[in-house]
Structures are given as structure tokens and as C-alpha cells.
Amino acid sequence: MDYATIKELIELAEKEGLPISEVVLRVEIGETEQSREEIWQAMLENLGVMRESVATGRAGQIKSPSGLVGGDALKLRVNNTLIPGNFYREVIINALAVAEVNAGMGKIVAGPTAGSSGIIPAVVLALGEHLQLSDAQLTAGLFTAAGLGNVVAKRATLAGAAGGCQAECGVASAMAAGASVELCGGNPNMVGQAFALALKNLLGLACDPVAGLVEVPCVKRNGFAASHALTAAQMALAGIESIIPPDEVIEAMHQIGCLMPASLKETALAGLAVTPTGLAIKERLNQ
Amino acid sequence: MGVFDIMGPIMIGPSSSHTAGAAKLGRIASLLFNRKIEAAEIFFHGSFAETYRGHGTDRAVTGGILGFKPDDERIKDSRQLARERGINIAYQTIKLKEVHPNTLLIKLSGKGQSLTMLGSSIGGGNIIVNLIDDYQVNISGKLPTIWVLHQDQPGEIGVITSVLGSYSLNIAFMQVFRKKRGTVGSSIIELDHLPGHAVLRRLEDIKNILQVRYIPPL
Missing domain, CATH: 3.30.70.260 (ACT domain)
Structure with missing residues (x-):
């Protein structure tokens, strides 16, 4: 049993009558010769670190070394004059929380990367709370996300330096969307559709961080990409399909990443990084 | 690629490429040298050269050279710790040809011996070592x-x-x-x-x- 594409992943799940998470887990057992328990335990440990990083970030005592980032998760948490929709708000708070912990050189799970590490825990843990899901269910959701990301790693890239932010926050959002669909009871095809819908809408996203730090726009972008994942999951659960299939969206992302100039791929040589404010921040930090 | 290359590693932020990958490369260089390190020269190429200070890549690779794993909270203070251990580390930028955008050249020396290692951080904390001294290699560090x-x-x-x-x-x-x-x-x-x-x-x-x-x- 193995998969090189999202299509194969979905077909395996459908053929065996299994959720995508279980297919991903079985393939991992086959490839690593580790036991189901060992692999499961390692993913459960990831869930634990995610939960800690969410809690740390939500408490709001973080400041990154540059001073640019920290305290926004708390701001969102304590403010009572917000747009209605508590669940969406919780997701955004969680995403900012983890991204702030990361910027503050704290401990996180890089999933798929550290710069995008807030997105998957934000969605998975908020859904867990809202739907009262067990840790086993949430852990399964992480396997689904990992399987989807694995295909992107094999066929394209997960590095901002090679593919721009579409390859980090874009893919994280797509992985979170797919995991959400499974957690909400959607079928394997819906998981793939949610993945495609989310990634498609973040194609072309540049990686142009101010002063080269994983802070601006990265931290807040985790909040946006997390809520974006929910939009894609909502559509997919309603039966809305991406006209472009998931694997072709990955190909498109890869092509766009290759065409993107190096100045927009984590080098801080263009875009937001070279705005007057961006440059002023860089100069201040270099002093 | 396994699922924990994607959901993982558990690491100290802020960047899987710039922190975790760099720490791994530093650690491998140190293991390959396998002697007391007196001095180290670290050369940053490409995206590493542009942003190594802000991402803490210098602290991460230094931590790796000191033997720290990517989830070790001491990474934050590794430059200070290296000084305390009497290791003289120099950080420079370099332009290399036909290598990955996140590439490091590490030179370690001690007791009259030296080792040069070229490696890249290829995303998500994954790495590849391409060259040890003059020997072409291909090491991912995932297997023993x-x-x-x-x-x-x-x-x-x-x-x-x-x-x-x-x-x-x-x-x-x-x-x-x-x-x-x-x-x-x-x-x-x-x-x-x-x-x-x-x-x-x-x-x-x-x-x-x-x-x-x-x-x-x-």
C-alpha cells in the first residue's frame, strides 16, 4: 500500500472503506516497520505539544526578540466587541497563539513548517473543543493532514525559499481543510476537495517577510490561513468541488513557485520587506 | 518522506528551514568531526545569507555544533554557551554555485585537524549533506x-x-x-x-x- 498522489490516497481509502487518516497510518507502518502503537504515540505527542503551544500563546505573555510580535492572540481573546461567530474567533486566536510562540523561539510542532505551525493546531484543536472530539480523533486528523502534506512534499515543495508562502501557509491551510472535513465526518473525496479548494485560493502567495523574520506578515497570516481552511472545509462538506483536481493544483503550485523570483522567496528582497516601513524596521533591528 | 517529516519535527522556532534544519546540519558536522572543536567558521549562502540573524540561524547551527537537538531550549543562548566552552565561531556570508537556496558551509577545526561540510536545509526541517571535505555524499540524517x-x-x-x-x-x-x-x-x-x-x-x-x-x- 502506497500513495504518490492525492488521487491515489482517496482511491485507497475508498477501496478499503477506510478514512484517509487510517490509510496514511497503515502506509507509515509499512514503510517504517514501526508498530502502530509507536507511530500513534509519536503523533499523540505532537498533539500534546500543539496543545501546550496554543495554551502558552493564548496566555499572551510573549514578545519576539525583535519586539514586532506578541500579544495579539490575547487581544482577540479579551475583546468583546467583535464580529459574531465564536468558533471562527477561537480558530484565529489559536493560530495567532502558536505563531507567536514560534516567533518567540518557543517550542512548537513544525507542521508542515514552523512559519505555518499555527494553522493546523488552530483548526484541529478548536474543532476538537467545539465538537467534543477525543484525542484519538484529533490524532487521526493529524494523520490526514500529514498524508496530504506528504504528497506535496513528494511532488512539489514545502519550503518558502523554494516555493514562496503558498508552499507553507497555503499548504498548511489545505492540510487543515482536509483534516477538518474528516473530523466533521466528510468522505475521502471531500477531504481531497477541501484540500484543493484551500490551496487553489492561496496560489501565488509570496514569502516577503520584513527583515527576513518569521513575524511580519507570517504570524497574522497564520490566523487568515486557519480561517481560510474552514471556508474550504465548509464548501467541501456541502459537496462543492474544485474544478481543478487536487493533484493538478499541486502541480500548478509547483510551477508558480518555480516561476516566482528569488526576491519573493524568503530572501526579504522585495514586497513587504522593502516597503518604507519594512526597511525602517530592518534598519532599526540591525542597529 | 514519512508523516513526521510533515507533522514535525517538534522544534524551537521560528523557522523549520532556518532553525531546525540548521541545528541538524551543525550537529552532523560536529559528529563527523568527532574531536574537540576549537574553532568554527560558518558560511551562509542564499536565503541563509540574507536572513540568518533574524531567523536565529546562527544560534541554531551553533547549538547543533554544541550537540543540541532542534527541540533543545538552549539553542536560544548557544552563541554565549559556545563562548563559555572556549569555541571561537566566525559567521560569514558566501555565494556558492548551483546549490539549494538554504545552504551552509561549516568548517570545524581542533587539535590540528579540520573538517569542511556542505549541506542544505531543504524544507520542513529536512536536510541533506552534499559534501564532506572533498567527498561527495548524500546524507539525510534520517537513518542511522x-x-x-x-x-x-x-x-x-x-x-x-x-x-x-x-x-x-x-x-x-x-x-x-x-x-x-x-x-x-x-x-x-x-x-x-x-x-x-x-x-x-x-x-x-x-x-x-x-x-x-x-x-x-x-
């Missing part, structure tokens, strides 16, 4: 890896693989390289199982084997 320098002569590889086989160690991947026929050969052996001290010592004791280094999986 042995680096052997040996005489380039008939039967040498067979001797090595027989020893591993006698300890029931299965070879997953193996790469053999030499600079010039009949000189020194370099073998990279990636194993499916963890080798014990005994097998490593057994390899070191073989007459035509010049050096054995072991990199446990990260």
Missing part, C-alpha cells in the same frame, strides 16, 4: 548513518558489508566515492537498525579502514 574512509582497493567494500551483516545490520542505502583510483575511498552507509558500539569499533579495527564516524538519526 556510518561514514567510512578506507583504502580504495578490491574487496574493501565487501569487508565492510560483511562486518555489518555479521551483526545483522541491514544496509538501506550505500554510496561509494573516491577522489582518484587507488587512493582513499569514502563510503556512506545508511542502516535500517541502530548499530551498537561493538560494530563501530570492529570496523575501526580493520586494517585498511582509516576512519569511522557514526551519525545517529535525528
